[in-house]
Amino acid sequence: MNVDDTIETRVLSAADALFYQYGVQSVGMDRIRDASGVSLKKIYQCFPSKGALVEAYLRRRDRWARTALEERVADHTDPESRVLAVFDWLYDWVDGPDFHGCAFINAFGELGAGSQGVVEAVREHKSAVRTFLRGLAFETGATDPDWLASQLSVLLDGAMSNASISDSPAPARHARSAARTLLHDAAVAADAPAESAAGPEEPPAGHEEPAAGPREPASTAPGG
Amino acid sequence: MNVDDTIETRVLSAADALFYQYGVQSVGMDRIRDASGVSLKKIYQCFPSKGALVEAYLRRRDRWARTALEERVADHTDPESRVLAVFDWLYDWVDGPDFHGCAFINAFGELGAGSQGVVEAVREHKSAVRTFLRGLAFETGATDPDWLASQLSVLLDGAMSNASISDSPAPARHARSAARTLLHDAAVAADAPAESAAGPEEPPAGHEEPAAGPREPASTAPGG
DNA sequence: CGGAATCGAGAACGAGCGTTCTCGCGTCCG
DNA sequence: CGGACGCGAGAACGCTCGTTCTCGATTCCG
Numbered sequence: 001m002n003v004d005d006t007i008e009t010r011v012l013s014a015a016d017a018l019f020y021q022y023g024v025q026s027v028g029m030d031r032i033r034d035a036s037g038v039s040l041k042k043i044y045q046c047f048p049s050k051g052a053l054v055e056a057y058l059r060r061r062d063r064w065a066r067t068a069l070e071e072r073v074a075d076h077t078d079p080e081s082r083v084l085a086v087f088d089w090l091y092d093w094v095d096g097p098d099f100h101g102c103a104f105i106n107a108f109g110e111l112g113a114g115s116q117g118v119v120e121a122v123r124e125h126k127s128a129v130r131t132f133l134r135g136l137a138f139e140t141g142a143t144d145p146d147w148l149a150s151q152l153s154v155l156l157d158g159a160m161s162n163a164s165i166s167d168s169p170a171p172a173r174h175a176r177s178a179a180r181t182l183l184h185d186a187a188v189a190a191d192a193p194a195e196s197a198a199g200p201e202e203p204p205a206g207h208e209e210p211a212a213g214p215r216e217p218a219s220t221a222p223g224g
Numbered sequence: 225m226n227v228d229d230t231i232e233t234r235v236l237s238a239a240d241a242l243f244y245q246y247g248v249q250s251v252g253m254d255r256i257r258d259a260s261g262v263s264l265k266k267i268y269q270c271f272p273s274k275g276a277l278v279e280a281y282l283r284r285r286d287r288w289a290r291t292a293l294e295e296r297v298a299d300h301t302d303p304e305s306r307v308l309a310v311f312d313w314l315y316d317w318v319d320g321p322d323f324h325g326c327a328f329i330n331a332f333g334e335l336g337a338g339s340q341g342v343v344e345a346v347r348e349h350k351s352a353v354r355t356f357l358r359g360l361a362f363e364t365g366a367t368d369p370d371w372l373a374s375q376l377s378v379l380l381d382g383a384m385s386n387a388s389i390s391d392s393p394a395p396a397r398h399a400r401s402a403a404r405t406l407l408h409d410a411a412v413a414a415d416a417p418a419e420s421a422a423g424p425e426e427p428p429a430g431h432e433e434p435a436a437g438p439r440e441p442a443s444t445a446p447g448g
Numbered sequence: 449c450g451g452a453a454t455c456g457a458g459a460a461c462g463a464g465c466g467t468t469c470t471c472g473c474g475t476c477c478g
Numbered sequence: 479c480g481g482a483c484g485c486g487a488g489a490a491c492g493c494t495c496g497t498t499c500t501c502g503a504t505t506c507c508g
Contacts, residue, residue, distance in 0.1 A: 023334055025249050028465055039486050040467080050466065101333055105385050109330035110247055112388075126389055150386075150398040158382025161329050162374075164336075165350055174374040178406055185405045252495055263456050264497085274496065 008046045010036045015057050020103050024054055024110055051115060054107070058121040061103045066128060068093075079139040080183055083152070086136070087176035090156060094163040094172045101164030102157060129153065142186035151182050232270045234260045239281050244327050248278055248334055275339060278331070282345040285327045290352060292317075303363040304407055307376070310360070311400035314380065318387040318396045325388030326381060353377065366410035375406055 014036035018027040029050060033040050047053040072089040076082045093099060100106070104122040111118045130153045137145035137152065155175040162171035238260035242251040253274060257264050271277040296313040300306045317323060324330070328346040335342045354377045361369035361376065379399040386395035 022337055025334070026338065029467080030465085040488090041484095041486075044467070100337070102385075105329070105389070106333035108389055109325055110249070110334045113246055113324070114250065122389055126386070147398065147401070150395065151402040154379055154382035154386050154395050154399050154402065156382065157385040158378035158380065161326075161381040161385060162350070162378050165329070165332055165346055171374065171378050174371065175378050177371070178375045178378065178402065181406055181409045182402055185409065253497080254495085264458095265455075268497075 007038055007042055011038050011043055011046060011053070012056060012060055014038075015053055016060060017098075019054065019057050020061075020106075021098065021100055024107060051117060054111075054115070055117040055121055058104065058107060058118065058125070062121065062125040062128065065125070066132070069129070069132060073136065079136070079141070080180070083133075083136045083140060083179060083183055084176060086133070086152070086156070087159075087172060087179055090159060090175065091169055091172035094160065095169035099164065102160040105157060105161065126153070126157075129156070137186075140183060140187065142183070144186070148182060148186050152179055155179055155182075231262055231266055235262050235267055235270060235277070236280060236284055238262075239277055240284060241322075243278065243281050244285075244330075245322065245324055248331060275341060278335070278339070279341040279345055282328065282331060282342065282349070286345065286349040286352065289349070290356070293353070293356060297360065303360070303365070304404070307357075307360045307364060307403060307407060308400060310357070310376070310380070311383075311396060311403055314383060314399065315393055315396035318384065319393035323388065326384040329381060329385065350377070350381075353380070361410075364407060364411060366407070368410070372406060372410050376403055379403055379406075 011032065015027075015032050018031055018035060029040060029043065032053075033043060036043075043053075047056060069086060069089060073082045073085045076085050104125050107118055108122045112122075130149055133152045133156075134145050134149035137148040140148075142148045155178055159171040159175035162174075163169055235256065239251075239256050242255055242259060253264060253267065256277075257267060260267075267277075271280060293310060293313060297306045297309045300309050328349050331342055332346045336346075354373055357376045357380075358369050358373035361372040364372075366372045379402055383395040383399035386398075387393055
């Protein structure tokens with residue numbers, strides 16, 4: 001169907017579908033051969049090892065997600081709508097039949113402590129998304145676009161995990177409404193920086209430190 | 225050292241440390257035998273298969289996280305402080321040297337589509353945490369404690385993922401500040417339900433629907 | 449003391465996987 | 479026409495892993 005129907009593309013498409021649905025370690029090269037119709041010999045000519053194929057899979061996902069995000073955001077001009085468009089895109093993706101969580105979070109959890117290339121690809125993707133969010137946050141005139149972008153990034157990842165586990169798109173809505181509240185709060189703080197809306201003990205600027213208690217979870221953790 | 229030093233406990237402790245740090249599929253039973261000092265024969269007497277050991281590991285993590293959360297929250301009486309204590313606990317955990325993300329998200333991503341027991345354990349844990357959050361949200365007098373609890377759950381999971389990937393405890397702070405904003409917003413909405421603080425087009429109650437665009441991500445997705 | 453049960457260490461077994469090699473078969477250039 | 483090359487299908491190899499079996503050694507109870 002596609003004009004770009006090279007061997008590399010066919011292998012990558014099959015690997016993407018299988019890796020994303022079943023996980024990397026559960027999918028063998030023979031399954032990729034069966035799904036792509038490309039012999040093992042040619043697969044290993046394009047990708048010298050399974051690890052290289054995994055990294056190419058992640059880079060492909062990164063390109064896809066970034067362009068999809070940018071296209072979806074480009075439909076809006078209002079800064080708030082542009083931010084919320086991210087979460088609308090998330091909803092549509094999460095609501096689709098073949099959503100299985102964030103491929104990068106999954107790959108990191110599965111192979112994190114053992115594959116340098118995977119760690120790099122995951123970090124690159126997440127930091128690219130956050131950079132993109134930072135630009136959107138800056139457009140809204142938020143007082144601290146970096147902080148707001150980090151919060152939005154937390155919402156994005158959390159919504160993907162929650163949606164995958166609960167098998168429901170509702171977390172995308174929860175994240176969207178939370179994002180809207182954060183946007184309004186940042187805008188309110190930018191309009192009236194002298195005082196926040198509520199809270200009897202509130203430093204006017206900056207984000208206060210967490211009160212680090214004496215507990216050390218590692219000592220009582222099961223992993224200790 | 226521990227009084228409860230049964231064979232089962234020693235096996236579970238070793239399995240917990242290894243599964244959590246390296247992932248389930250990357251750890252073989254021989255490594256658990258070496259780490260626990262319990263022979264394979266006795267391990268298989270306690271746990272009839274590796275899958276059973278994995279499920280016991282997840283249940284143990286569930287008990288640990290729930291009791292740690294409850295203890296930490298019990299130190300506070302103010303409803304807002306009780307909610308924020310959850311994120312302070314998260315910060316301490318995430319900041320520890322042996323934090324490797326959420327064991328349940330990791331296990332689900334790794335084994336999700338293939339192990340019924342794992343899926344059940346993960347869903348039980350996540351729904352238990354959300355029930356706990358719902359109780360805290362109810363105490364704050366929020367208009368929609370269910371919705372607020374879902375938002376907090378998204379923040380929790382997102383902060384764990386972000387912290388694990390970025391290898392930094394900062395996402396816990398981002399989540400905490402976002403949680404505080406959401407709390408204040410919910411309280412404001414409860415105090416003055418007629419009108420929200422900002423936004424020219426705002427339904428006063430309920431959470432609006434996302435504008436589902438004509439795009440279908442599955443068609444342009446790499447997995448399609 | 450004696451036999452029976454238990455135990456730990458490790459071999460064994462079967463399966464799966466990543467990667468490479470073999471072997472026919474078709475194809476293309478001289 | 480002919481030989482060298484490329485190709486796909488699949489076997490083969492080496493490794494790992496989950497699970498079970500073997501085999502001495504130890505221990506426990508009558």
